[in-house]
Amino acid sequence: MRRHYGAAALTVIALAATAACGGGGGGGVKAASGSGGGDDGAASPAQVIQAAAKQSGELTSLSYVMKGSAAGGQAFEAKAEMSMDPVAMRMTMGAPAGGAGAGTGGGAGAAGMEFRLIGQQFFMKTPAPAKNGKSWLKVDTGKMPGVADGVQQNPVSTLAGLADAKDLKEAGTEKVDGVDTTHYTGTVTLEQLRAALKENGNRGAGLKAQQNAIDQYAKTGVESVDMEVWIDAKDRLKQLRTRAEGSTGPTDMKITVTGYDKPVRVEAPPASEVGDLAEAFRR
Template sequence: MGSSSVRAGRVGLAVLLLGTGAVACSKGASEESPKMTPAAAVAKAAKNVEDITSLSYRMTGKMPEEGRVKAEAKMRLKPDVAMSMKITALDKGADGTAEIRLVDKALFIGGGAAAAKEMDGKSWIKFDMAALGAAGESLGAAGQADKNPAQESTFLTGSKDVKEVGTETVDGVKTTHYKGTVSLDQFRDSLKSQSKVTREQREKSLEQYEKLGIDKFTMDMWIGADERTKQFRMRGAADKGPLDLTITFDDFNKPVNIAAPAAKDVADLAEMMKGAQAG
């Protein structure tokens, strides 16, 4: 079980980042109506999040305790939720790299050759999220693995000081840069006018940050003329250090196919626990 603790330690970092994926939609400044205020553009962006069925993105920045991180991920939201992410904690050395897959409500954490040496040739650990139940709390933010990462971008709708910074080019895409500050309480208040489904989805995205002790964010959004956010940044002070993440989006609503690792390479946590109890 010692090896499973090592792998589980990576789950909190990796799955937390799922919550940090973000996306929104709006028109670039050059195509906006003169009456379109920054707040209105951000509100429209939040509305269009509801139409996203899949996305892929890159992430860089700093996480509380973990330090510098980078990741690449893709996620399918409909008809069912599936996700794949490769993540590296740059300050953790050889133990800082892991791969995550969420398939059929099972979370797989892969540690490559290093993990295989510790687990009789098995390079992946399987966590059945439904079976874990309350025990899932021991995996940090593992419960966020099936949440839509697009929701974090909607936080800026609660800002009282959102403004347009200017136009900037990101990865060759011309964008309009918006910036503002928002507290979690302000964002929650802004949800009162939303539908029940939308409100519940966005309130779930608050949970991981509340657990980190973050109560306020400084946020930046770079929105392209295709009415989608090309890049997004969120900064906040957590109980155990600063959070500063930048998400750059590559694709939206394109087919995403994710398969579970080969059974021969997977160690099932439930079976490991049964074996330990029998022993």
């Protein structure tokens, strides 16, 4: 059950990462409603999204909190920090502290898990020790593809797909975590997400993980993703919400970015506490 909980939540994380892809810099545009540029010279929603997507490609590191629910109604919340080069990630995830609904704590729930990624080395800590008594399980992602799909990609890396949404619009201004933002909404098809990945996506393992996330949702009948994004005055994504529904039920996740380009240090757990993840999955 715990293994299923973690896999389901990470699949949602992977989809949101896919639904959130970008290339290089941009700066300080002010949004105007409508699909084209405004008569006053203000940028259109699509131009704002494209600028934010470019900003994501320049990030060297990122920290964020997440909360939401996977298919089947499994609520989760998480807190993470990641470095793009060198590749490193630390994420804590669990059920909301308040119970079934999505809470605000960021991973301090009853079913707490922790994930660490250092290059290709993926470590997972579960609430209870494995059968071999080890607190941590480890796998080389090069030898077990897909196991770390939910944590080895930039969660703001597919924002460019939203720029192609036919119903993209500005939905007002809001403060998010004390930051002034402009709110945009739109619906993106999986084909639009695939096209955005092809043009702007992560490379290597991150790209493969995003492609796998889209494939998994297609298998459950998901055809499109409802997206909401909140962009700050520096053209940076501050918050992202994704919702989709397929044969396994609805998914809903919100990511709030808490830091950009700050030092990230992720250390491997003590070797004496680490077992083999691939062996655990075979049991």
